[in-house]
Amino acid sequence: MTLTLPIFMDYHSTTPVDPRVLEAMLPYFTTAFGNAASRNHSFGWHAEEASELGREQVGALVGASAKEMVWTSGATEAINLALKGAAEFYKEKGNHLITGQTEHKATLDTCKRLEKMGCTVTYLPVDKEGIIHPEQVREAMTDKTILVALMLANNEIGTIHPVKEIGAVVKAKGALFFVDAVQGAGKIPFDVQDCGVDIAAVSAHKMYGPKGIGALYVRRKPRVRLVGQIDGGGHERGMRSGTLNVPGIVGFGKAAELCRNEMVAEAKRIGDLRDKLESKLFAALPEIYINGSRDHRLPGNSNISFAYVEGEGLMMAMKDVAVSSGSACTSASLEPSYVLRALGIGEELAHTSIRFGLGRFNTDEEVDYVAQHVIDSVNRLRELSPLWEMAQEGIDLKSIQWAQGAH
Amino acid sequence: MAYSEKVLEHYEKPRNVGSLDKHDETVGTGLVGAPACGDVMKLQIRVEDGVIRDAKFKTFGCGSAIASSSLVTEWVKGMTIDQAMELKNSQIAEELNLPPVKIHCSVLAEDAIKAAIADYKAKRNK
Secondary structure, three states: OOOOOOEEOEOOOOOOOOHHHHHHHHHHOOOOOOOOOOOOOHHHHHHHHHHHHHHHHHHHHOOOOHHHEEEEOOHHHHHHHHHHHHHHHOOOOOOEEEEEOOOOHHHHHHHHHHHHOOOEEEEEOOOOOOOOOHHHHHHHOOOOEEEEEEEOEOOOOOEEOOHHHHHHHHHHOOOEEEEEOOOOEOOEOOOOOOOOOOEEEEEHHHOOOOOOOEEEEEOOOOOOOOOOOOOOOOOHHHOOOOOOOHHHHHHHHHHHHHHHHHHHHHHHHHHHHHHHHHHHHHHHOOOEEEOOOOOOEOOOEEEEEEOOOOHHHHHHHOOOEEOEEOOHHHOOOOOOOHHHHHOOOOHHHHOOEEEEEOOOOOOHHHHHHHHHHHHHHHHHHHHOOHHHHHHHOOOOHHHOOOOOOOO | OOOOHHHHHHHHOOOOEOOOOOOOOOEEEEEEEEHHHOEEEEEEEEEEOOEEEEEEEEEEOOHHHHHHHHHHHHHHOOOEHHHHHOOOHHHHHHHHOOOHHHHHHHHHHHHHHHHHHHHHHHHHOO
């Protein structure tokens, strides 16, 4: 097989639409273009049928019924609806929320907004593998706690939380459990019944579906109530007004069905590719470190710090390979990844991290190419690195008085 | 964010990578930045009769940081110490078309040459 450049190995950021998904979607742009809310003609009925099939397919992926799925524009909106909608509806019951320090910004920034509106939020720390333990949740809960919001799997380090055990704790204390399943759903088994989840957010474009469509699972029995955040028309049982994105829904449904059918084999194949990448890198390069958990992480995730080589500089060296970095230089703030910092990783190592995200269309040849490219680039940049030189001379970098906060 | 062609050019083919003997009386060494900030530059100059005859660098940092230090070593060779002291980060930023978020890379390069000169002068005054 010939290699096509550039190689995409950033599947946590987004995924290409699977050709089978695209094929399912196409008629809904042209011939079957009806508005699912049109009750009086066949165009509308057809669109509504397609939307309901999508609900079944996406619901089935997470163990929910079709009636429990609310369509949104994506996971960010779904998370906003879950947190703001629950905080508003249950404000008489309490005003305390619990989340984690390594959650996605969609959750953290929404929590900050809720704090300004009078809620109190506990941000639980994680252990060095990025895991939050059920006892932490139990200890943090008060009689004012209305919602616990945690992710199934982390977007940077791939760490998988023990959501089933946490769900049991949350239920015992009588609060709602919201799971941001964006990175985990479709990649690893996740069942809202099994895990005692009340609300869950998922996104199509992380699982080989199109961008612009997400869904929120909202439990019906016992019923969970959310105050809609977008008014007009009363679609989606009043929780999310707006004309349905039917082609997106059809694509999301098909993508979820494919993930559900192929999950076991795909997780094995991608996990093997990831392991091969890591074993090649570790065989060739000293002083590299896996960030997060080796045992509890997504099969396609590999987040590695390459000591003495700055992450953005390394990405620039591998311009034929699309990956991402926790380095500060990729953000305007000049702060390295808050997720890596939460693990207790020093800033100097956080700056050297690269996130590899492997997925459905990566091949064995691509892994070989990327591994060699990374090895060559790290070796070249270490030759350029004063820190590598000092380390080789046996100088303890911590013994040096660096001009901290120079910029 | 796309890199300017000049940054790419210096990054791909950095000039004057390496080290001079830091114990040599004619060599000044500047080490600026911090690993925790994601940028460290080591810039060294060899001075004869007040003129910078050689310059070497090693940089831990992003492409713009590597390019800034590479450019400075190129510029200062042949300059007198006083001329090199006059180098401004804005000249580096302009030459490399650095975007605002990368201006600190040029500041660091200016700091590095000043630190190297200060080290050289300190050695001479011993």
